[in-house]
Amino acid sequence: MAARSVATLLKRSVSAATSTQTTRCMSSSSTPKRKVAVLGAAGGIGQPLGLLMKLNPLVTDLSLYDIAGTPGVAADISHVDTGARVEGFAGEQDLGEALKGCDVVIIPAGVPRKPGMTRDDLFKINAGIVKGLCTAIAEHCPGALVNMISNPVNSTVPIAAEVFKQHGTYDPRKLFGVTTLDVVRARTFYSSLKGLSVREVNVPVVGGHAGITILPLFSQASPKVQLTDDEIEALTKRTQDGGTEVVQAKAGKGSATLSMAYAGALFAEACIKGLNGEENIQCTYVASNITDLPFFSSKVRLGKNGVEEVLGLGTLSDYEQNGLDALKEELRSSIQKGIDFVNPQHA
Ligand SMILES: NC(=O)C1=CN([C@@H]2O[C@H](COP(=O)(O)OP(=O)(O)OC[C@H]3O[C@@H](n4cnc5c(N)ncnc54)[C@H](O)[C@@H]3O)[C@@H](O)[C@H]2O)C=CC1
Ligand SMILES: O=C([O-])CC(=O)C(=O)O
Numbered sequence: 616m617a618a619r620s621v622a623t624l625l626k627r628s629v630s631a632a633t634s635t636q637t638t639r640c641m642s643s644s645s646t647p648k649r650k651v652a653v654l655g656a657a658g659g660i661g662q663p664l665g666l667l668m669k670l671n672p673l674v675t676d677l678s679l680y681d682i683a684g685t686p687g688v689a690a691d692i693s694h695v696d697t698g699a700r701v702e703g704f705a706g707e708q709d710l711g712e713a714l715k716g717c718d719v720v721i722i723p724a725g726v727p728r729k730p731g732m733t734r735d736d737l738f739k740i741n742a743g744i745v746k747g748l749c750t751a752i753a754e755h756c757p758g759a760l761v762n763m764i765s766n767p768v769n770s771t772v773p774i775a776a777e778v779f780k781q782h783g784t785y786d787p788r789k790l791f792g793v794t795t796l797d798v799v800r801a802r803t804f805y806s807s808l809k810g811l812s813v814r815e816v817n818v819p820v821v822g823g824h825a826g827i828t829i830l831p832l833f834s835q836a837s838p839k840v841q842l843t844d845d846e847i848e849a850l851t852k853r854t855q856d857g858g859t860e861v862v863q864a865k866a867g868k869g870s871a872t873l874s875m876a877y878a879g880a881l882f883a884e885a886c887i888k889g890l891n892g893e894e895n896i897q898c899t900y901v902a903s904n905i906t907d908l909p910f911f912s913s914k915v916r917l918g919k920n921g922v923e924e925v926l927g928l929g930t931l932s933d934y935e936q937n938g939l940d941a942l943k944e945e946l947r948s949s950i951q952k953g954i955d956f957v958n959p960q961h962a
Contacts, residue, residue, distance in 0.1 A: 761790050771953065
């Protein structure tokens with residue numbers, strides 16, 4: 616699934632860049648109008664993600680919002696000769712206008728990790744940022760699909776759910792933690808270890824998005840190749856620590872931005888395709904009852920309403936079952952931390 620989407624995205628981007636006429640025809644006749652907002656658009660992820668959304672012919676209106684720096688980013692991206700109309704919004708007073716009429720809102724707003732930090736160390740700052748942005752979403756575009764990138768995703772998604780519940784706008788089919796980067800990494804590491812073409816490879820990744828809560832299911836990878844126990848262990852660890860690998864390599868200058876922008880663009884495109892009636896299956900962190908945890912990442916069928924179906928885990932190897940048992944306590948407590956942040960009286 617992801618492999619084909621990537622190829623399509625890049626091919627379309629090239630044709631969109633070389634033919635404004637074609638793009639305009641597509642958006643006015645065959646495809647519905649789709650407005651996408653990026654909140655945190657002037658950041659390390661926000662800028663390349665904004666560009667990738669501008670290259671996507673399924674996007675007709677692109678709203679770029681940040682607390683600062685957006686006029687420059689919006690002016691810059693708006694000169695790209697593709698169909699999407701770009702508007703930049705800077706500062707809280709413009710947030711409502713940025714969100715009005717949105718079909719998809721992508722949130723990469725907030726601080727990234729430095730070496731030695733866990734994603735949970737970001738909670739203190741990012742929880743408040745996400746709460747504020749989700750309050751505005753509830754007021755100005757309550758029907759939009761929300762793609763949460765801001766960390767810790769294991770807690771920021773429950774925060775968003777609680778904010779929407781307080782406003783009476785919560786629809787669990789429309790709230791997603793973006794875990795696509797874990798899938799992208801698992802595919803890359805698996806294919807390069809085994810000399811496979813990455814375009815043909817798929818690996819489901821379930822659980823959450825932090826350390827051991829990231830559980831790649833190499834027993835369900837396709838195409839299937841023989842893996843030793845040591846190879847499975849190494850691939851699993853590398854996928855779980857992929858974010859930390861980048862944080863350490865950037866040595867204090869932030870975390871993954873370019874690969875995340877790519878992954879975020881893939882997932883946003885999958886959501887828009889679903890809205891447009893092109894159902895597709897992606898791994899994402901959503902409200903779920905496939906385990907005893909209220910939020911869980913697994914394969915999900917996306918369609919016109921957002922989540923059409925949360926798919927089960929399939930058969931797990933003993934190694935994966937142990938990983939699942941081991942991740943539950945951390946994931947449960949991260950979820951509760953998010954819920955308690957919005958409802959301190961119940962904590
Ligand atoms: N889900 C995932 O797989 C991944 C998540 N992340 C997370 O994404 C987040 C952003 O990372 P970067 O772009 O590298 O950080 P960054 O610091 O480069 O950019 C963040 C942007 O958010 C903006 N911002 C802060 N408060 C805001 C508010 N109230 N409203 C709107 N914008 C606001 C900042 O002005 C800045 O431009 C971090 O929390 C990071 O941990 C990063 C990589 C992967
Ligand atoms: O590791 C981080 O802090 C950023 C992130 O979520 C990732 O790259 O997977």
